[in-house]
Amino acid sequence: MRWRDLKDESCSMARTLSVIGDRWTLMILRDCFVGLRRFEQFEASLGITRHVLADRLKKLVDEGVLKKAPYREGPVREEYRLTERGFDLYPVMLSIVQWGDQHMADERGAPVVRRHANCGHIVHGKMICADCGEDLDPRDMSVEIGPGFAPAKENQAR
Amino acid sequence: MRWRDLKDESCSMARTLSVIGDRWTLMILRDCFVGLRRFEQFEASLGITRHVLADRLKKLVDEGVLKKAPYREGPVREEYRLTERGFDLYPVMLSIVQWGDQHMADERGAPVVRRHANCGHIVHGKMICADCGEDLDPRDMSVEIGPGFAPAKENQAR
DNA sequence: CAGATAAGTTCTAAAAAGGAACTTAACAAC
DNA sequence: GTTGTTAAGTTCCTTTTTAGAACTTATCTG
Numbered sequence: 001m002r003w004r005d006l007k008d009e010s011c012s013m014a015r016t017l018s019v020i021g022d023r024w025t026l027m028i029l030r031d032c033f034v035g036l037r038r039f040e041q042f043e044a045s046l047g048i049t050r051h052v053l054a055d056r057l058k059k060l061v062d063e064g065v066l067k068k069a070p071y072r073e074g075p076v077r078e079e080y081r082l083t084e085r086g087f088d089l090y091p092v093m094l095s096i097v098q099w100g101d102q103h104m105a106d107e108r109g110a111p112v113v114r115r116h117a118n119c120g121h122i123v124h125g126k127m128i129c130a131d132c133g134e135d136l137d138p139r140d141m142s143v144e145i146g147p148g149f150a151p152a153k154e155n156q157a158r
Numbered sequence: 159m160r161w162r163d164l165k166d167e168s169c170s171m172a173r174t175l176s177v178i179g180d181r182w183t184l185m186i187l188r189d190c191f192v193g194l195r196r197f198e199q200f201e202a203s204l205g206i207t208r209h210v211l212a213d214r215l216k217k218l219v220d221e222g223v224l225k226k227a228p229y230r231e232g233p234v235r236e237e238y239r240l241t242e243r244g245f246d247l248y249p250v251m252l253s254i255v256q257w258g259d260q261h262m263a264d265e266r267g268a269p270v271v272r273r274h275a276n277c278g279h280i281v282h283g284k285m286i287c288a289d290c291g292e293d294l295d296p297r298d299m300s301v302e303i304g305p306g307f308a309p310a311k312e313n314q315a316r
Numbered sequence: 317c318a319g320a321t322a323a324g325t326t327c328t329a330a331a332a333a334g335g336a337a338c339t340t341a342a343c344a345a346c
Numbered sequence: 347g348t349t350g351t352t353a354a355g356t357t358c359c360t361t362t363t364t365a366g367a368a369c370t371t372a373t374c375t376g
Contacts, residue, residue, distance in 0.1 A: 001204065001205030001206065002333095002334080003181055003333090006185075007262075010269040010270070011188070011258075011269060011270060012254075012255045012256070012257075012258025012259045012262060012263065012268060012269060012270065013184070013185070013188045013251065013254055013255050013258060014185065014188075014258075015258045015262035015263075016254045016255070016257050016258035016261075016262060017181075017184055017185065017254070019262070020254075021181055021184060021185075022181065023161055023175075023179055023180065023181070023364095026171070026175055026179060027164075027171070027172065027175065027179075030169070030171045030172075033296055034301060038322080038323085039322070039323050039324075040321085040322065040323075043323095046159065047159030048159065048365095049364065049365055049366065049367095050323085050324070050325085050366095051324090051325080051326090051363095051364075051365080051366095052363085052364065052365085053324095054323080054324060054325080077321090077322060077323075078322095078323075085261055087296060088257060088260065088261065089257060090285075090294070090295075090296040091253040091256070091257075091285045091294070092250070092253045092254055092257060093171065093296075094253075094285060094294065095249040095250045095252075095253045095285070096170075096171055096174045096175070096178075096250055097170045097171050097174070098170070098249070099170075099174050099246060099247060099249075099250060100169075100170025100171060100172075100173045100174035101170045102246065103174075103243055103246065104165075104170060104173035104174060104177070105170065105173075105306045106306055108305045108306040109304055109305035109306040110170060110304040110305065110306050111168040111169055111170060111303075111304050111306045111307040111308065112168070112169060112170065112301060112302070112303065112304050112307065113301075113302050113303075113304040114299040114300065114301055114302070115299065115300045115301075115302055116287050116289070116290065116292075116294075116298060116299060117298040117299070117300065118287065118290050118292050118298055119287060119289045119290035119292070121287070121289040121290070123287055123289075123294065123299060124287070124288040124289070125285045125286070125287065125288070125294050126285065126286060126287075126288045127248075127249045127252060127253070127283045127284070127285055128283070128284060128286055129274050129276065129277060129279070129281055129282070129283065130282040130283070130284045131274065131277045131279040131281075131282070132274065132276050132277035132279070134274075134276050134277070136248070136249070136252065136274075136281065136283050137248075138191055138245060138248040138251075140274060140275040140276055141272040141273065141274060141275070141281060142272065142273045142275065143192060143270060143271075143272055144270070144271050144272070144273055145269075145270065145271075146267055146268040146269050146270050146271040147266045147267035147268065148263045148264055148266040148267045148268050148269045149269040149270065150269065160364095160365080161364095181333090196353075196354085197353065197354050197355075198352085198353060198354075201354095206333095206334095207333065207334055207335070207336095208335095208354080208355070208356085209333075209334080209335090209355090209356080209357090210332085210333060210334085211355095212354080212355060212356080235352090235353055235354075236353090236354075
């Protein structure tokens with residue numbers, strides 16, 4: 001299967017990865033969440049090639065994750081800002097960062113931490129079931145076909 | 159910057175992505191969470207080339223996310239199973255899937271759902287602050303240097 | 317008018333991925 | 347005891363993507 005065909009899979013994982021599952025895309029989004037907005041800021045921060053950066057930014061704009069906004073007249077300069085759809089990726093970011101803090105940090109601890117304005121504590125996000133409030137363990141889940149399931153191809157055709 | 163250098167960045171996001179930030183790796187892990195374990199199962203499920211699959215499985219084993227276990231004597235057949243480190247990626251999976259359910263599904267809804275054994279409900283995971291219990295909003299976070307921060311290169315050298 | 321800036325684009329070489337066939341090692345069936 | 351099958355890879359060759367560096371375009375600054 002080609003990568004671009006993932007968008008058409010009957011799987012939200014595959015569909016999401018068709019948007020953000022790229023080597024550099026999540027790194028660009030990390031920078032967006034830290035407040036970077038301009039082409040050259042991303043370039044300097046990531047050491048990505050300009051070519052790939054331009055391509056990924058375009059894709060993120062096409063997918064509605066970022067939006068372009070001119071910040072200067074004259075020689076039009078655009079900046080890239082997260083849309084609501086982009087902000088909704090925060091749990092993805094945070095869970096990735098937390099896995100890294102837990103499993104990839106040295107004995108000194110996390111390289112970067114986030115402080116929560118509400119409680120003043122260093123943030124430890126945790127995933128709970130919105131219904132019962134329990135911590136989620138993959139071993140407690142059973143997978144079922146959902147309402148939007150399409151049985152491989154047939155239903156576009158006829 | 160080359161992709162493989164991400165492991166050395168002082169950022170948990172970059173470090174984690176050096177393990178799972180590959181086009182196919184998260185798709186392989188999705189299959190692991192659904193219970194697939196063998197080379198040919200992954201191949202059939204993903205339509206990935208055998209070459210890339212072999213490479214990604216090896217990397218995941220090297221990183222301690224999967225472990226190989228022989229399931230037959232004679233012609234040794236190995237299967238790949240999640241380690242604890244692998245199971246810890248569940249929040250990452252779930253948050254990615256939920257973004258897809260929310261933003262990439264058609265009007266009929268999610269293609270696949272998960273039921274929670276504890277409460278019997280369809281699972282809607284949510285990220286809360288482990289300290290104050292509030293929902294996490296990126297706009298309530300401030301980023302700070304953590305204990306494991308390394309100021310770009312110098313501290314390996316001397 | 318000579319830079320400097322910002323955001324790209326173009327070009328070539330190197331690396332990675334796709335696709336199909338080949339390998340290995342044991343068992344099973346004829 | 348040759349033929350076939352299964353599982354997990356490798357090999358080989360082609361097509362796509364990336365890396366890296368230079369070039370372009372359209373202003374603003376001194």
